[in-house]
Amino acid sequence: MTAPTDRQAVTPELEAAAERAASRRGVLIALPSWAYLSLFFAIPLVIVLVYSFATRSSTGLTQLRDWNLDSYARLWDPLVGEIALRSLLLAIATTAICLAVSYPFAYYIATRGPTARNILLVLVMIPFWSNFLVRTYAWRVLLGTDGPLSQLTQALGGEPIRLLFTNTAVLIGLVYGYLPFMVLPLYAALERMDWRLVEAARDLYADGWTAFRKVTWPLSRPGVIAGSILVFIPTLGAYVTPAILGGARTTLLGDYIVSQFLAARNQPFGSALSIAVMSVMLAATILYFRSGARNL
Amino acid sequence: MRHSRLWRLALLVLAIALVAASCGGDDDDAVAADCSADQVDGDLNFYNWSEYIDPELITAFEEEYGVDVVESFYESNEAMLSQLQSGVSYDLVVPSDYMIGIMITEGLLLPLDKDAIPNLENLAEDFQAPPYDPNLEYSVAYQYGTTGLGVNLDLVGDAFTPSWALVFDPALTANFAGGVSLLNDPRETMGAALEYLGYSLNDTTLDHLQEATDLIKAAKANIATFDSDQYDESLVNGEVAVAHGYSGNMIVAIGEADNPDQFTYILPEEGATLWIDNMAVPVGSQAPCTAFTFINYLLDAENGATLTNWNYYGSPNAASEPFLDQEVIDFYAETANANTEVITDTGSYEINFTDKLAEAKS
Numbered sequence: 001m002t003a004p005t006d007r008q009a010v011t012p013e014l015e016a017a018a019e020r021a022a023s024r025r026g027v028l029i030a031l032p033s034w035a036y037l038s039l040f041f042a043i044p045l046v047i048v049l050v051y052s053f054a055t056r057s058s059t060g061l062t063q064l065r066d067w068n069l070d071s072y073a074r075l076w077d078p079l080v081g082e083i084a085l086r087s088l089l090l091a092i093a094t095t096a097i098c099l100a101v102s103y104p105f106a107y108y109i110a111t112r113g114p115t116a117r118n119i120l121l122v123l124v125m126i127p128f129w130s131n132f133l134v135r136t137y138a139w140r141v142l143l144g145t146d147g148p149l150s151q152l153t154q155a156l157g158g159e160p161i162r163l164l165f166t167n168t169a170v171l172i173g174l175v176y177g178y179l180p181f182m183v184l185p186l187y188a189a190l191e192r193m194d195w196r197l198v199e200a201a202r203d204l205y206a207d208g209w210t211a212f213r214k215v216t217w218p219l220s221r222p223g224v225i226a227g228s229i230l231v232f233i234p235t236l237g238a239y240v241t242p243a244i245l246g247g248a249r250t251t252l253l254g255d256y257i258v259s260q261f262l263a264a265r266n267q268p269f270g271s272a273l274s275i276a277v278m279s280v281m282l283a284a285t286i287l288y289f290r291s292g293a294r295n296l
Numbered sequence: 297m298r299h300s301r302l303w304r305l306a307l308l309v310l311a312i313a314l315v316a317a318s319c320g321g322d323d324d325d326a327v328a329a330d331c332s333a334d335q336v337d338g339d340l341n342f343y344n345w346s347e348y349i350d351p352e353l354i355t356a357f358e359e360e361y362g363v364d365v366v367e368s369f370y371e372s373n374e375a376m377l378s379q380l381q382s383g384v385s386y387d388l389v390v391p392s393d394y395m396i397g398i399m400i401t402e403g404l405l406l407p408l409d410k411d412a413i414p415n416l417e418n419l420a421e422d423f424q425a426p427p428y429d430p431n432l433e434y435s436v437a438y439q440y441g442t443t444g445l446g447v448n449l450d451l452v453g454d455a456f457t458p459s460w461a462l463v464f465d466p467a468l469t470a471n472f473a474g475g476v477s478l479l480n481d482p483r484e485t486m487g488a489a490l491e492y493l494g495y496s497l498n499d500t501t502l503d504h505l506q507e508a509t510d511l512i513k514a515a516k517a518n519i520a521t522f523d524s525d526q527y528d529e530s531l532v533n534g535e536v537a538v539a540h541g542y543s544g545n546m547i548v549a550i551g552e553a554d555n556p557d558q559f560t561y562i563l564p565e566e567g568a569t570l571w572i573d574n575m576a577v578p579v580g581s582q583a584p585c586t587a588f589t590f591i592n593y594l595l596d597a598e599n600g601a602t603l604t605n606w607n608y609y610g611s612p613n614a615a616s617e618p619f620l621d622q623e624v625i626d627f628y629a630e631t632a633n634a635n636t637e638v639i640t641d642t643g644s645y646e647i648n649f650t651d652k653l654a655e656a657k658s
Contacts, residue, residue, distance in 0.1 A: 079654060247477075247520055249519065261378070
């Protein structure tokens with residue numbers, strides 16, 4: 001008779017102890033990533049935040065006193081709006097093209113047999129074996145006046161085409177660079193989809209398009225959302241591709257922020273711009289996730 | 297509970313960041329180092345522009361003095377400045393003219409110990425009293441150069457006036473296959489436009505700067521690229537017809553081209569940038585005596601010539617002239633007669649150059 005009462009008396013304490021032990025283990029396991037994130041993400045981010053309220057001295061040094069909001073006030077300058085809008089349009093265009101190209105491809109991979117699937121996936125990842133910068137410079141050769149593309153059109157009796165240093169070249173470079181980031185999440189979403197649902201839709205007299213619209217697309221939305229975020233965020237701040245393939249002919253956000261630090265020596269304004277871009281990205285990401293949260 | 301812990305963490309991070317941010321930049325006044333000629337007091341941490349010194353000069357110094365020279369590189373004065381301010385210690389840096397002025401004002405440089413640099417007497421007269429450091433208290437010239445235009449004669453033709461019109465006059469540039477390239481540098485590029493309009497490149501009137509902005513906007517259709525890294529290659533590859541860039545890079549690239557006669561480097565008659573890079577010792581230096589000995593070593597007649605014959609920039613070292621390649625002598629003799637101007641820091645006005653270049657590109 002005593003045993004059950006004993007158990008009743010002991011259980012909550014034991015449970016709490018076990019919970020504490022688990023929590024301690026969790027802390028230990030997570031310690032390296034906490035340390036890493038604090039050191040290389042949180043602290044630099046806070047420094048940027050602090051600097052954004054500081055003042056540029058007349059020699060271009062950052063004075064950590066007389067805290068003010070001047071740098072944030074400058075964000076409403078029409079020039080900043082123009083640059084932000086241009087970057088936004090470029091990022092949207094890149095994301096849309098990546099999605100349009102990747103979806104059919106991911107669909108194709110996901111519907112192959114296991115061997116073909118693996119080969120195709122390796123092919124998608126092969127570009128990562130060489131450095132992004134090297135690959136971007138390779139595009140410079142491809143798109144140049146004497147490049148293969150231009151030679152091809154000339155051999156076919158056409159005019160030499162000049163793509164290098166145009167917005168088209170930037171778009172091509174960005175789509176090329178970020179395509180795998182769209183393909184992989186889409187593939188993951190489509191691959192784990194239950195294809196019997198599509199069959200069921202077809203059994204219920206849905207035509208191919210309706211089955212796609214009502215079943216496949218909604219089920220692959222987590223992949224669409226993840227892929228779009230992975231492409232949209234880096235392209236919004238893209239710096240290397242516009243500089244190398246676009247010849248820095250138009251000012252984009254990335255270029256503008258870099259020039260605040262390395263040319264104008266205006267760290268407070270550069271920091272305020274960075275904080276603004278990060279806040280907008282964060283807000284957009286949260287909204288985007290919320291809108292698709294039910295499917296995630 | 298979770299939230300309070302997060303808050304504590306955030307506060308901790310904030311505190312650490314504030315401490316980190318307030319470090320650096322508040323060093324006390326520099327104390328002059330007391331060294332003698334050829335004295336070394338440790339390995340040399342040398343922070344220099346890339347491809348600016350013959351590696352063999354470094355090796356020879358290491359062998360002669362029995363110290364190691366660790367070279368790291370930067371690609372802009374501003375990048376160098378922020379590295380120094382973040383507390384990284386270097387023994388020798390090579391800032392340009394206006395940056396020396398800024399670093400002196402901010403107390404970032406150690407006074408030179410002239411007893412340790414007897415070769416200072418080799419310095420040409422033109423470099424003995426630069427406006428940014430008139431008594432050479434903190435700096436001594438390393439090399440100098442100009443910013444001008446590289447021209448592809450096949451694409452531009454032989455009959456042209458050496459003028460900024462080669463990049464800014466749309467009526468002219470429309471005929472150039474491939475267009476032109478400008479530096480992606482606010483001071484240089486806005487400065488070139490200001491010179492073309494007849495103003496000084498250090499002009500600080502916003503209306504004038506706006507005129508320069510509109511000039512670049514109007515010329516933009518034929519400006520293929522704003523590029524500070526590869527303009528020399530673009531020029532010799534025939535990608536652009538005219539390229540805005542630095543003298544040494546241009547001369548080296550043209551010399552190495554398949555057909556060097558097809559190219560030339562000119563200084564526009566309206567006025568071009570003359571710049572002087574200087575050796576200076578930061579206050580945090582761990583081996584100031586080695587740094588002074590290294591400065592003295594480069595001011596030696598033959599070593600100065602080796603330096604110049606390698607990077608093809610102008611030599612401030614008068615004694616090294618007998619050992620220089622004729623090509624370099626001829627080229628910089630022309631520079632001496634050209635209409636040039638040195639960029640000076642414009643203080644708080646500085647940010648306008650960056651914004652106006654961004655606006656011109658829009």
